[in-house]
Amino acid sequence: MDLDALLGCVTSSSCLVTQTTSGLIVGMLLFMVAAGLTLIFGVLKIVNFAHGTFYMLGAYIAYSAFMFTGSYFLGVLAGGLGMAIFGVIFERVLISRVYGANVLMQLLICYAVVLICDDLVKIVWGPDFYAMGMPPAFQVPPLFIAGGVVPPFYIMLILVALAIGGGLSLLLGLTKIGKIIRAAAHNPNMVSALGINTTLLYSLVFAVGGMLAGLAGGLAAPVRSLTPGMGFSILIESFIVTVIGGMGSIGGALIAAVVLGLIRSFGTIGFPLFTEGLMYIAMIIILVFKPSGLFGKEIV
Amino acid sequence: MRQYNLPRRTVLTGAAAVLATPHIAGAQAKAVRIGMQATFSGPLAQSGITHRNAIEMEVDRINAAGGLAGRPIEMVYRDSKSQPQEAARVARELVNSDGCDMLLDAESSAGSFAVQEVVRDLGVLCIHSSSETSSLTADPKYRVASAFRSSRQGIHDAIVGGAYAAKVADARKLTKWATCSPDYAYGRDTTAQYLEYLKHFKPDIEVISQAWPKLGQPDFTEVITKLIQAKPQAMYTALYGGDLTAFINQGNIYALFSAMQVFSVNLADYTALTAIKNLPAGIDTGNRYVVTCPDTAANREWGEAYRKRFKEYPTNWSWESSTGMRFFEGAAKKAGSADPKKLAEALRGLKIDCPFGVDGTVTMRAEDQTVVGYAIGWGTTLTKPPYVADVKAADWGTIFELETEWKKRNGFI
Amino acid sequence: MARIFRDIAIGILAIAVLAAVPHLTPSKAFQDFVIRCSSMALFATSLNLLVGYTGLSSFGHGLFFGLGTYSFALLMQRTGISLPMAFIATLLINAVTAVAVGAICIRLRLIYFAFVTLAMQMLMHSVIISWVGLTGGDQGLQGGIPRRVVAGIDLGDQYNLYIFAAVVLVIGLLIMRHIVNTSFGTSLRMIRDNEARASFLGIVVWRVKLTVFVLSAVFASVGGVVMSLFVSGAYPELINWPISGDAIFAIVMGGVGSFLGPTVGTMILLLLNDVVTRQTEYYGLALGIIILAFALGLRRGLLDFITERLGGRPAGGIS
Incomplete structure (x- = not known):
């Protein structure tokens, strides 16, 4: 524990700026994965334990598309679209068969998919780890803001993630389809009784969830290592985020993701050996006082 | 019984060695089975695979030259999935059920300690070829008479x-x-x-x-x-x-x-x-x-041969397992036998020619049974x-x- | 009453058969299998007290399995007490921990309960990883478990450990069987089926939930002790979250509605693991496909499926 260092950091503008942006970037990528997770749970009451796999596949597809086209933008797009399609197939072929089944049965099926996909990645791409490398456009020196160091690439990532989060909120809040999704989350029978095609709706939700995870994987590919099984750690953190934010609440996921990112960035200064433990403690404390997360609906 | 991923060439050379020496009594030509366990799945799959690649090269070479004291080597590979409890189980299974005469353990640190306890209980000959944790061989508390190390040390x-x-x-x-x-x-x-x-x-x-x-x-x-x-x-x-x-x-x-x-x-x-x-x-x-x-020329040649065969350069894990196999080879030569007890005896203090040695040789230091001179x-x-x-x-x-x-x-x- | 005697008779018979097997076949792998099975089946069955009988889906039950391995191995390594004393002390440590953890967790419901138990387990995992001086951190407890002798029997010997594991498994299962057949067991099922009604009928829900939480933690730790003897130590992987997953998969595949479902599921999973690992390094691919076929084909655990086919109704089950 190093509380002096932590105090020193929060009172220095350069440290504050650097660590805050560092927390934001970790948080925003996490938010993109967690947003899909929480959306799927909110509408379908499905806990998608295979969500980390979406992220992994998105990164690999983006990597291959980048190698093929040389364009980072196309790579990310391919990752997002690929996972949107994968999400629909996953929902139609597997998950649709266990709607209403016990959460543990869903867990079992998702676990099987995780196992299968990890091995498929090993077969298709090999066991070596890959790194996409920074796209030439972003191979520029970092900016200095109030003494803090901020790389332009990360500013771009934060803005893109914010735009996607904002777009998602607008989609849910203003459009007709958004209203239907929210209604379905509230009362699926009612939506079905109104003659709305819930099959299509459920596939759509998985497509959006898959796309978000795939985009996050693609966006992160230049700076993170690609290995089979890389979805594992992001899955755990996404769950922490969705649970703290309240399962089903996208706004909650955003706040929780940022909080988690900040816990990590400042935790590494104050408690370098117990950062992981801090996240679990935060989760337990919040759940003790708010048994369904910060913005979750009471379960009855 | 099917052994997965037994390289076809190993089987063929093994068979060829057996066929080519019909005059030797069956007992003598019986293959020496070496159990090899490592992580072949998950994020660290690369470690197990590049360990195995190097082993396949050495097995081919050793078998072509007559095997361990006239007996061809047969490898049995197992994935322990980076879990110490699986490492312990797999080690026991290799010895107890698959009839392995000795082990080449390519588990990383925690797994190698789990294997070490199995080696202690079963008394089987084992070379650790992956763990770099110094205490595994340095601390007498953990040391086991039949366990050696062919990997570098922290x-x-x-x-x-x-x-x-x-x-x-x-x-x-x-x-x-x-x-x-x-x-x-x-x-x-x-x-x-x-x-x-x-x-x-x-x-x-x-x-x-x-x-x-x-x-x-x-x-x-x-x-x-x-x-x-x-x-x-x-x-x-x-x-x-x-x-x-x-x-x-x-x-x-x-x-x-x-x-x-x-x-x-x-x-x-x-x-x-x-x-x-x-x-x-x-x-x-x-x-x-x-x-x-x-x-050195020897090191370059080995590295290029590996690259030619597996389409990529070897890793640190590769040379460590290669060295382990070379120690088995050298010990069999010195002991004139592939009997594990005699091999263990021969391994202590054994100096062998090796492309990864700083002077072209490496030594299995007798006092703590670990490799030096790399x-x-x-x-x-x-x-x-x-x-x-x-x-x-x-x-x-x-x-x-x-x-x-x-x-x-x-x-x- | 007759039921108890019948169960005990079956248990004794099972031990007798297991004790005879090594005289028929020399397979050491079979003995290892039974030892691991004993450990995991106790753990999975204890989890089913929560899942199948009370309707509490815990994702963090591995906390008590892992704590069982660590407390037992540490007591054996660090103190001079005998193996039976260490065994009992392990159960006490787990009971006390379970009271504290349970008091926090049972306030939460459904998926939140599941995740808070997982967080508790991962917190303990973080502590074990960080507390290197005591636990050896990620390397685990090295150096083996000393003095594995009980009443002149050395549990370091494989056959002895095998018999010990079989006896512990049978006794553990008998006690848990007895628990679910008492009126306490009835209370559990009432809470599972309708918590509000159970409360209305005078059941103090939190007290019953906490009690079963502690009981299941104690039995999970017994499984941990057996595992600790098998690996001769304790490792952080034994308290990491996949271990909770293993128990969940065992009960889902074996059947949450049948008392022996988790035991059957454990056997299926361990067999799959051992057989598939021997055949291919694409273990995940093969296992994943088998699990999918299983889950989508039967849509319930194997024993539940058989019971239903035979026209019966499973005793437990999750609504």
Whole structure:
């Protein structure tokens, strides 16, 4: 524990700026994965334990598309679209068969998919780890803001993630389809009784969830290592985020993701050996006082 | 019984050896079974696979030359999925059910300790070819009479790294240091030992910041920014593999490598060197495996043969398992038998010719049954192949002297 | 009453058969299999007390399995007490921990309960990883478990450990069987089926939930002790979250509605693991496909499926 260092950091503008942006970037990528997770749970009451796999596949597809086209933008797009399609197939072929089944049965099926996909990645791409490398456009020196160091690439990532989060909120809040999704989350029978095609709706939700995870994987590919099984750690953190934010609440996921990112960035200064433990403690404390997360609906 | 992934050539050469020697009694020509366990799945699958690649090369070579004292080698490979309890189970299964005469254990640290307990209970001959945790062989508490090690050791790396860094630090006046190593036993122990020897050779070093990212952590940003905040003149990192790649890629966009002199003990391994797209020049790095250290014809030939067969360069794991197989080979030659008890006897103190030895040989030191004399060196990175320049192999005289002191201090001897 | 005697008779018979097997076949792998089975089946069955009988889906039950391995191995390594004393002390440590953890967790419901138990387990995992001086951190407790002798029987010997594991398994299962057949067991099922009604009928829900939480933790730790003897130590992987997953998969595949479902599921999973690992390094691919076929084909655990086919109604089950 190093509380002096932590105090020193929060009172220095350069440290504050650097660590805050560092927390934001970790948080925003996490938010993109967690947003899909929480959306799927909110509408379908499905806990998608295979969500980390979406992220992994998105990164690999983006990597291959980048190698093929040389364009980072196309790579990310391919990752997002690929996972949107994968999400629909996953929902139609597997998950649709266990709607209403016990959460543990869903867990079992998702676990099987995780196992299968990890091995498929090993077969298709090999066991070596890959790194996409920074796209030439972003191979520029970092900016200095109030003494803090901020790389332009990360500013771009934060803005893109914010735009996607904002777009998602607008989609849910203003459009007709958004209203239907929210209604379905509230009362699926009612939506079905109104003659709305819930099959299509459920596939759509998985497509959006898959796309978000795939985009996050693609966006992160230049700076993170690609290995089979890389979805594992992001899955755990996404769950922490969705649970703290309240399962089903996208706004909650955003706040929780940022909080988690900040816990990590400042935790590494104050408690370098117990950062992981801090996240679990935060989760337990919040759940003790708010048994369904910060913005979750009471379960009855 | 089906053995997966038994390379066809092994079977063929094995069969050929049996066919070619019909006059030898069946008992003598019976294959020697060596059980090999490692991680073949998950993020560390690469380690098991490159261990196995090297083993296949050696098995082909040894079998073509008549096997272990006339008996062909037959490998049985098993995945332990990086879980110590699976490692323990698999080790028992290899010996008890698959009839393996001996083990080549390529588990990483925790797994190797689990295997060590099985070796203790069963008394089977075992060479650990992956664990670098010094205490496995150094601490008499863990030592087992039939267990050996053919992989490098953390304490050796620390001494060599410390001596090298002290020289560079002296020349460039680097006194303020930071460290960034994975938060588990290997990272913590090697970092502490490295700093200890750095201070031994250059006492005016000050460590101003230490970061401990998790193993397999996807994002190192907060760690990188913490290091930049601390403004050290030099930094040591024991990160490796995919973590090191991610760290360098993420550090690049913060211009970390121009802000401080970086010493990376594990960078000079082709897994990392070839995966990093924008490798910064001028990082000081220890060699894991490069064909230029030791800079000998034997090492180059071996590295190129490996590359020709598997379409990529060998890894640190490859040479460690290759050395393990060479020790089995050498011991069988010395003992004139493939009997595990005689092999164990022959292994103690055995010196063999080996492309990875600093002088063309390596020795299985009798007192703690671990390999010494392998090439360890440090050099600086280039942005293009051969990636590392001026690798200077370290002097084992200094290593022995300081290692003995270290053992005394820890009550191991 | 007759039921108890019948169960005990079956248990004794099972031990007798297991004790005879090594005289028929020399397979050491079979003995290892039974030892691991004993450990995991106790753990999975204890989890089913929560999942199948009370309707509490815990994702963090591995906390008590892992704590069982660590407390037992540490007591054996660090103190001079005998094996039976260490065994009992392990159960006490787990009971006390379970009271504290349970008091926090049972306030939460459904998926939140599941995740808070997982967080508790991962917190303990973080503590074990960080507390290197005591636990050896990620390397685990090295150096083996000393003095594995009980009443002159050395549990370091494989056959002895095999018999010990079989006896512990049978006794553990008998006690848990008895628990679910008492009126306490009835209360559990009432809470599972309708918590509000159970409360209305005078059941103090939190007290019953906490009690079953502690009981299941104690039995999970017994499984941990057996595992600790098998690996001769304790490792952080034994308290990491996949271990909770293993128990969940065992009960889902074997059947949450049948008392022996978790035991059957454990056997299926361990067999799959051992057989598939021998055949291919694409273990995940093969296992994943088998699990999918299983889950989508039967849509319930194997024993539940058989019971239903035979026209019966499973005793437990999750609504």
